[in-house]
Amino acid sequence: MSVRQGLLALLAETPMHAYQMRQQFEHRTGGTWPLNMGQVSTTLDRLVRDGLVEPADTADADAEVQRYHLTAAGRDELATWWATPVVRSTPARDELSIKLALAVSAPGVDVRTIVQAQRTETMRAMTDLTRLKADLPASGWSSEDLAWSLVLDHLVFAAEAEVRWLDHVESRVARAAAEGGTSDETAVSRRAAATARATAATAAASGGAR
Amino acid sequence: MSRRPLGPVLLSVRGVTRVHGTGTTAVRALDGVDLDVRLGELVAVMGASGSGKSTLLNIAGGLDTPTSGTVVLAGDELSGLDVKARARLRRRSVGYVFQDFNLIPALTAAENVSLPRELDGVRVRAARREALAALDEVGVADLADRFPDELSGGQQQRVAIARALVGPRRLVLADEPTGALDSATGEDVMRVLRARIDAGAAGLLVTHEPRFAAWADRTVFVRDGVVVDGTGYAAGPESLLASGVR
CATH class of the missing domain: 1.10.287 (Helix Hairpins)
Structure with missing residues (x-):
């Protein structure tokens, strides 16, 4: 899901708090995909749970909001995302x-x-x-x-x-x-079977890269 | 392209029918077409090959004559003019932009642009001055003394746009103007054409590429010689704001 990788990409540049991430995400994608704070904090919780992101030490004791930064695993995950094409296997129901x-x-x-x-x-x-x-x-x-x-x-x-x-x-x-x-x-x-085969083949081909 | 209110109608096509041939072999290239183009407006015409869009462009510019119906260009009805007067009106009011640029290879960019003005009867020095101003408006003033083969495709097309709208010309007829250009260059050319029209001209654009037609104020669709539909005037970016795109 792109919100997850999007936040990783932002945190790779500098530690941020949740509100900044939301702002930056919208700003940098032209506001085309607005995020709500709920999405940001849920995603952030999962990233912390998966060990990709961790709370940054706050030198400034007055800071009211928690900043986050990437872990080494987070950097790896991000590098993989940049390096892997977006999978286009299952056609969306259009x-x-x-x-x-x-x-x-x-x-x-x-x-x-x-x-x-x-x-x-x-x-x-x-x-x-x-x-x-x-x-x-x-x-x-x-x-x-x-x-x-x-x-x-x-x-x-x-x-x-x-x-x-x-x-x-x-x-x-x-x-x-x-x-x-x-x-x-x-x-x-015959066509239904062919579509299913093509989809399975694409998924298998991309499976190795994931 | 800020959306100023459109100006008066510059080109008015009414009930235009064009039949090629006679009897059983007659082909109706156009069949009762109505179309207005206002000052400040760019209208795109889309349709499959053979739909009649090129015939429409030729008739709009007085290069072809309708079998029936009227074309009013800058207040003059073309069919009411004799051949000489029509040619004069066409020369002074209409400019063309083609897929292959069609600049004269032996003339510099500035000479290509000043030539129509010299044919208008303007003195050489004044024509050159106007040409340089026109080249400046399309962003290639620094290339004025280059020959076409020393220019890229995008630069040549900018020169062609300057030539089309030099002097009193207000209507530009563009036939696949981006057809020979790559995507990004094609977009630059559309941006220039758009700016020139916003600055006080009108345009009719034939293209088979929706991406470039989208630079027009509206698109009309032609099928079998008939205008079957059109986008009308867009509600504008506000409608996108409402739907979540910035």
Whole structure:
């Protein structure tokens, strides 16, 4: 879970207290993923339990809040995180792909209309995201500006992938309609098995690295 | 790009139909298209190849003539003008930006930009002055005396944008302007185009890349010669604030 590694990454730079971690996490990711203090303290408790983080000695007796720093094991864990690609094995249950998968076989549903409505909506979201990007200065970015723009880019590229996929769906459906589509139960079970195999293979391949 | 209120309509396309060929082989490239572009506005046109988006761009710029319907550019109806007057209006009001930059290789950046002004009848020295100002606005003033083959793709496209909007030109028609550029350079070019339009121009952008269309104020979708949908004017970043993105 990325909050856990995110806190490790922050603590590697300097000891912090919980509130600072929350602030820094939000600031450095452009506020895209707000955290509540409950999430921070729960995560922090687990990190301490697992021996990755420990309370820092407080030289200043007046300090009201406890600061934390990384242990050697915490540094190892963080190094592993930087070095390991994020696993993309099990596809998340995505409403849009479920909706379109059902739509192609549902009677009386016009897939083209669904595709166009979604394309417009996704394009609208992309336009809003791009406007936030455009508000950044043309040059002379701080590292926070860069971090924020990269987070926005991630959302923009993901939205773009969705639009491209919708284009693909549209042309596939048009072609299938021209050829006269069929519904085939054995094809369905064959595909389910293939998906399960692919997922298992990816998980196994990534398992060794974890 | 701060969202100033948009200016007056600069380009108005009304009920435009374009039919290629006749009889049974007739193809309707456009079929009853309406589209307005206001000053300060960039409109993106998206659609599959063969959807009619390029025809729309050509008709908007007076390079092609509709079979029926009207195109009003800067207050003049194109079909009401004779060939000569239409050519003059097109030359003085519209600039083009293409995928392959289309700069003249034997002319420097400044000469490429001043050429349309010299054709407008402006004296060489004044045209050069305007060209240098236009190059400055797109951030390449220091490259004024370089030839196109001494410029990167992104730099050439900036020069092309300067050329498109030099002098009185207010409408830029951009056909896949980022098509030959890498992702980051393409974004720089969109940022420049956006800034020039915000400073007092209008643009119609044809692209098949959603990421670049997202720099427009709105996107319209063309399919089989018909505008099937559009994003409309965005609610703006406030809607994102509400949904948790900064």
